[in-house]
Amino acid sequence: MRRNATRGWVALSMLWSCTRAALIWRVFGSHGTNGFGYLIVDLATTVPYAIYSARAAFAWFDRSPTFLRNLVISGVCFIAPDIYVVATARHVPLAIWVGFGTVVALMAILAVKFAREK
Numbered sequence: 001m002r003r004n005a006t007r008g009w010v011a012l013s014m015l016w017s018c019t020r021a022a023l024i025w026r027v028f029g030s031h032g033t034n035g036f037g038y039l040i041v042d043l044a045t046t047v048p049y050a051i052y053s054a055r056a057a058f059a060w061f062d063r064s065p066t067f068l069r070n071l072v073i074s075g076v077c078f079i080a081p082d083i084y085v086v087a088t089a090r091h092v093p094l095a096i097w098v099g100f101g102t103v104v105a106l107m108a109i110l111a112v113k114f115a116r117e118k
Contacts, residue, residue, distance in 0.1 A: 006054040013050035017042045024085060027100075032090040042081040049077035053111065060116070078111065079104075 021042050025035025056070035082104050 010050040017046040045077040045080045
């Protein structure tokens, strides 16, 4: 069951990754962020993120000592694409940064909520 749940989470994460890359390309492309570069970074970190976030959720449920390690690895993978945007974007209006920050914060909150529930 856990293997199937993890595979499903990887698939959903990959779908979201492609959707997010299209949005980033559209919003930040004219501000210096290469959409294809973002897609590469996002896809490269999505699979480890999905695997380790699923492991963190299962470790939390099992009260396993591997929870924190899995959570840290998934957290690093989760923010890596956003760091790419921050590092490459230039002359971005404040309203776009506020919207971007809000979306990143919302996704982080949902990830933590998911981990707690599982």
